[in-house]
Amino acid sequence: MTRALRLDGVDRSFGDRQVLKNVSFEVAAGRMTGFVGANGAGKTTTMRIILGVLAPDAGDVSWGGATLTRQDRRRFGYMPEERGLYPKMTAREQVTYLGRLHGLDAAAARRATDALLERVGLAERGDDLLETLSLGNQQRAQIAAALVHDPEVLVLDEPFSGLDPLAVDTVVAVLRERATAGAPVLFSSHQLDVVERLCDDLVIIADGVIRAAGSRQQLRDTYTVPRYELVVATDAGWVRDEPGVTLVELDGARAVFDLPAGADEQSVLHAALARGPVRAFRPVSPSLTEIFREVTQ
Numbered sequence: 126m127t128r129a130l131r132l133d134g135v136d137r138s139f140g141d142r143q144v145l146k147n148v149s150f151e152v153a154a155g156r157m158t159g160f161v162g163a164n165g166a167g168k169t170t171t172m173r174i175i176l177g178v179l180a181p182d183a184g185d186v187s188w189g190g191a192t193l194t195r196q197d198r199r200r201f202g203y204m205p206e207e208r209g210l211y212p213k214m215t216a217r218e219q220v221t222y223l224g225r226l227h228g229l230d231a232a233a234a235r236r237a238t239d240a241l242l243e244r245v246g247l248a249e250r251g252d253d254l255l256e257t258l259s260l261g262n263q264q265r266a267q268i269a270a271a272l273v274h275d276p277e278v279l280v281l282d283e284p285f286s287g288l289d290p291l292a293v294d295t296v297v298a299v300l301r302e303r304a305t306a307g308a309p310v311l312f313s314s315h316q317l318d319v320v321e322r323l324c325d326d327l328v329i330i331a332d333g334v335i336r337a338a339g340s341r342q343q344l345r346d347t348y349t350v351p352r353y354e355l356v357v358a359t360d361a362g363w364v365r366d367e368p369g370v371t372l373v374e375l376d377g378a379r380a381v382f383d384l385p386a387g388a389d390e391q392s393v394l395h396a397a398l399a400r401g402p403v404r405a406f407r408p409v410s411p412s413l414t415e416i417f418r419e420v421t422q
């Protein structure tokens with residue numbers, strides 16, 4: 126059975142500073158949800174509350190509609206911000222050990238470890254001490270550690286930081302497998318390009334307040350004005366004088382511009398055609414970076 130993870134009305138303060146304010150969102154089963162926000166926005170605090178490392182002052186965290194219990198959380202995979210592997214253990218020993226802590230017997234823990242180290246590309250380095258591994262390889266070990274007990278929910282704090290692009294692809298593939306198997310997967314990241322490529326759903330937080338949440342397409346539809354690219358045969362500078370147009374970029378014959386919601390983009394196309402050939406005219410999807418700027422400003 127697949128179950129969504131939900132936060133409802135979660136508040137948390139440190140001293141007299143409230144760092145989470147009525148935080149509510151859902152991490153759907155079978156989907157990868159990217160959790161993005163600036164430094165100090167509240168991502169790590171939220172994830173710690175999901176995992177029960179911190180208690181909320183108010184609000185509820187539920188899984189499949191029932192408030193999370195300590196027992197439920199044993200079936201979660203967590204990659205904390207403070208990485209905390211034992212430097213004097215080998216990757217294989219460490220991951221096996223964590224499998225044992227989660228209740229696997231010795232043979233099952235070894236099997237799961239071998240399979241995961243292979244999967245994250247660490248099989249050849251599995252018997253090296255963690256402290257001798259590159260940061261990227263330590264990170265791979267950390268991912269394996271979060272997954273060794275075949276968790277039903279994944280919560281990962283910055284799983285891609287320090288990974289080269291190939292390693293990012295490997296880890297993405299591993300996480301995607303878990304989502305496809307029905308797990309809700311929540312991960313935070315500063316790398317908006319990675320989040321954009323990878324997540325199904327997004328949650329954007331700023332100053333402890335959820336500013337936007339939904340699928341990428343919903344956010345695009347909701348939070349951005351219509352944007353178009355026009356390529357003509359000669360200089361496109363005249364576009365800036367068309368009614369409603371806000372020029373975003375102009376590079377000779379190519380212009381990118383915004384129109385107010387509901388404006389008729391065809392009138393700009395007609396104006397272009399009246400001047401000569403049109404090489405391209407298309408709507409441009411806003412990037413996650415633009416959406417992020419818009420909702421957090």
Ligand SMILES: Nc1ncnc2c1ncn2[C@@H]1O[C@H](COP(=O)(O)OP(=O)(O)OP(=O)(O)O)[C@@H](O)[C@H]1O
Pocket residue numbers: 139144162163164165166167168169170171206
């Ligand atoms: N144990 C703590 N005691 C006091 N303040 C804290 C504590 N943990 C977090 N904070 C504060 O709460 C706010 C939210 O921090 P949090 O680590 O959740 O943000 P974040 O979005 O994960 O940021 P980053 O991307 O930098 O990790 C910050 O202002 C931080 O200084």
